[in-house]
Amino acid sequence: MLVTIGEILVEIMATTIGIGFHEAQPLIGPFPSGAPAIFIDQVAKLGVPCGMVGAVGDDDFGRLNIERLAGDGVDVSAISIQPDIATGSAFVRYREDGSRDFVYNILRSANSRIELSAAAERLIASADHLHVMGSTLSIPAVQTITETAVARVKARGGTISFDPNVRKEMLGDASLGDVLRRILAVTDIFMPSGDEIFLFAPADDPAQAAQRLIAGGVAELVLKRGAAGAQVFTVAGCVDGAPFSVNEVDPTGAGDCFGATFVVCRRLGMTADRALAYANAAGARTVTVMGPMEGASTFAELDTLIAERSQRA
Numbered sequence: 001m002l003v004t005i006g007e008i009l010v011e012i013m014a015t016t017i018g019i020g021f022h023e024a025q026p027l028i029g030p031f032p033s034g035a036p037a038i039f040i041d042q043v044a045k046l047g048v049p050c051g052m053v054g055a056v057g058d059d060d061f062g063r064l065n066i067e068r069l070a071g072d073g074v075d076v077s078a079i080s081i082q083p084d085i086a087t088g089s090a091f092v093r094y095r096e097d098g099s100r101d102f103v104y105n106i107l108r109s110a111n112s113r114i115e116l117s118a119a120a121e122r123l124i125a126s127a128d129h130l131h132v133m134g135s136t137l138s139i140p141a142v143q144t145i146t147e148t149a150v151a152r153v154k155a156r157g158g159t160i161s162f163d164p165n166v167r168k169e170m171l172g173d174a175s176l177g178d179v180l181r182r183i184l185a186v187t188d189i190f191m192p193s194g195d196e197i198f199l200f201a202p203a204d205d206p207a208q209a210a211q212r213l214i215a216g217g218v219a220e221l222v223l224k225r226g227a228a229g230a231q232v233f234t235v236a237g238c239v240d241g242a243p244f245s246v247n248e249v250d251p252t253g254a255g256d257c258f259g260a261t262f263v264v265c266r267r268l269g270m271t272a273d274r275a276l277a278y279a280n281a282a283g284a285r286t287v288t289v290m291g292p293m294e295g296a297s298t299f300a301e302l303d304t305l306i307a308e309r310s311q312r313a
């Protein structure tokens, strides 16, 4: 069983490009979202048993998420329904330069009530792999739960994947920085994106940073590079994964679907090369549709995209 812990929210997106939410404007949503939720939905779509620890409110935003996750095959038994607090939400609008403005309600949403309930204990007890999303650790209660789960999964011989998904500001919080470094120390598959790697290993370039982390004990490091594809570093060297050329509509969720696909493929015993091809295809498919979870893929869909590319080549 592959398990993750963390935030569930709805995403409501501005349909026009511009700066923020200062005036009434067309919006589209709610879309099911939350980085760990996107990750685990992608795992389920690949047909692998999986579950999530989380919390939603007793509202349509919560029901929308639970219905999607359960419908795609995620074990939702450890997602609690909180009676008196709303499901998390994020309003997002893209600017001309590709950057984004957000209005978040996460820390004071149902996500603040994520707890080690009896159902969460059961799910974690059945996990042989745990995925940690760094962004989730900004919810104070989840830091302890995550560290407890990491220790239990490791103690029974399970494995850990870790996507930092952090902003520099988060590392300024000294205790969070410590938690992230402790988790990195027991991580089997580390999946930073772009310059994020320098937050864990200052260096002149990403390859040098990756080598330092490998030397420090990370078994496998996957560097996500947006439209440039991705690379896998191990003690054996570096494998390059070419990107798929697609029309980017909405990049949100690409990293999560990519990471889920890479972890699933490696756990199924595929080579790093093959796992990278599937993960790049999953990331590419995600960006072609509006909504963070809407572009999650089945193996059949990934095979189609990979076959199309090799026909063109």
Ligand code: ATP
Binding pocket: 165, 193, 194, 223, 224, 225, 226, 227, 228, 229, 230, 243, 244, 245, 246, 248, 251, 252, 253, 254, 255, 256, 258, 279, 280, 281, 282, 283, 284, 287
């Ligand atoms: P996010 O946190 O927004 O979900 P991320 O920063 O963690 O994303 P990215 O590097 O943006 O991760 O994207 C993950 C993967 O998705 C890339 O390594 C690549 O394989 C694929 N991908 C992303 N954007 C594109 C694109 N425009 N064209 C093709 N593939 C893409």
Ligand code: MG
Binding pocket: 165, 193, 255, 256
């Ligand atoms: Mg990311």
